[in-house]
Amino acid sequence: MIFNFSAGPAMLPAPVLKKAQHELLNWQGLGFSVMEISHRDPIYVKMTEEAEQDLRDLMQIPDNYSVLFMHGGGRGQFSAVPLNIATPDATVDYLNSGIWSGYGIREAKKYVQVVNEVACVETRAEGKTIPPVSEWSLSPNASYLHYCPNETVDGIALHEVPDVSVPVVADMSSSILSEPIDVSRFGIIYAGAQKNIGPSGLSVVIIRNDLLERTAQQHVCTVMNYKIQAAEKSMYNTPNTFAWYLAAEVFKWLKAEGGLDAMAVHNKRKSDLLYECVDNSSFYHNTIAPQNRSRMNIPFQLTNPELDAEFLRRAEREGLMSLKGHRFVGGMRASMYNAMPYAGAQALVDFMTRFANEHK
């Protein structure tokens, strides 16, 4: 049995892959695959409409929001957001909670005059912490506040939506669909697909319709233009048709699994099991304050890093793959998105316990 803990592109649900495999030579009785048909064909358009409806059902997206399936992954949105909903002389607020937020900030600086960092991660008694919103230095005139609820590399999460007066924009690349959220609290939610939705390259954007009106058409690259993509139903140009199809299948799978309530329970159980293992052992540690711990990406270090290579070698031999931490952080990282079964978390914890006992 192989368990793949890759941070992204990450594992996909096995039933989805089996169905896609089965349909690869004959989709919907056509005699060829979904990749080989016009995106304007009614049969394909119907699939995209169902995908949108399934996503709306899963996330309970209100009617005054548009759903876009765009190109360019998560990082494409780092530029699309400021280009579409801010002006060059604007002030925008960003929470700097880790590596991905930092990339977003750097990109925004290319397009907007003032990029104000409202707060950054601090090391406090209980560990690495995102300061509470009451301590943030918010700009009264910001065009929006951007934050990343789940920092994929750092394993740091903000588990509440900031209560501010400007539109909240969230990079949910690694946490979308992992638990129910109140979409009406957000101006824009976006996510690169390769963690919890489907193949890389595709990005999902959920945007409150009044923000579409902010786009100054002449300045935004047309494929990245929210207003045009919304009017064209994400088909201004040829979309990534195969990724969209797989995303649609993942949405169906999620519905059959019990939706986001079921995913929240599933993801909490897996991450609790792993944090408990790390916390109850002096062999492993995690430096993040309990209230800011990610339930998707769990970094942990061996107290003796000289054993890192041996840990990874043994883990791989047991079918526990892609546990090496990000090159910026070191140590280990276990990513457990929706598709990771509980048995994967269990197998990892069993191995970690055995490895620690053997190296006492």
Ligand SMILES: *Cc1c(COP(=O)(O)O)cnc(C)c1O
């Ligand atoms: C993976 C990731 C991205 C980048 O996605 P790309 O598709 O590679 O552009 C951005 N933000 C977060 C939080 C991510 O986890």
